[in-house]
Amino acid sequence: MAFTDQAALAIHDIFRQRVRIAVARVAVTVAFEPSTGDAARDAKRKDLATNTLNNPDDHLNRWAWSLASQDNITYTSTDSALQNGVTQGWNAMAGVPPASAA
Numbered sequence: 001m002a003f004t005d006q007a008a009l010a011i012h013d014i015f016r017q018r019v020r021i022a023v024a025r026v027a028v029t030v031a032f033e034p035s036t037g038d039a040a041r042d043a044k045r046k047d048l049a050t051n052t053l054n055n056p057d058d059h060l061n062r063w064a065w066s067l068a069s070q071d072n073i074t075y076t077s078t079d080s081a082l083q084n085g086v087t088q089g090w091n092a093m094a095g096v097p098p099a100s101a102a
Helices: 003-009 014-029 037-053 056-068 079-094
Strands: none
Touching: 003 014, 003 056, 014 037, 014 056, 014 079, 037 056, 037 079, 056 079
16 A cells, blocks of 8 residues: 555544554453563553553554554454554554564
8 A cells, every 4th residue: 555545544534433442442451461470561561551541542643553554454454453453563552672582
């Protein structure tokens, strides 16, 4: 998809409504995740979940643009694809560094 198409998608009202629901669903899931044993990682993930649920408008724009920038996300993407995109991007949005390859 061309950048101009992705930009149009990021600001499309219906797309943004769908993204908002996907983000809320993932945030609720993350908020109730059991501890992984990595306190710093868990705290960042849960902080983003709490902040997102308490202030959804503060987070919508960055998620809409992030998802729209992915080549596999289009206006016709399924709800599941949007939710998977949010799940895949959660650590990056939370500031959790990628796991090192051991």
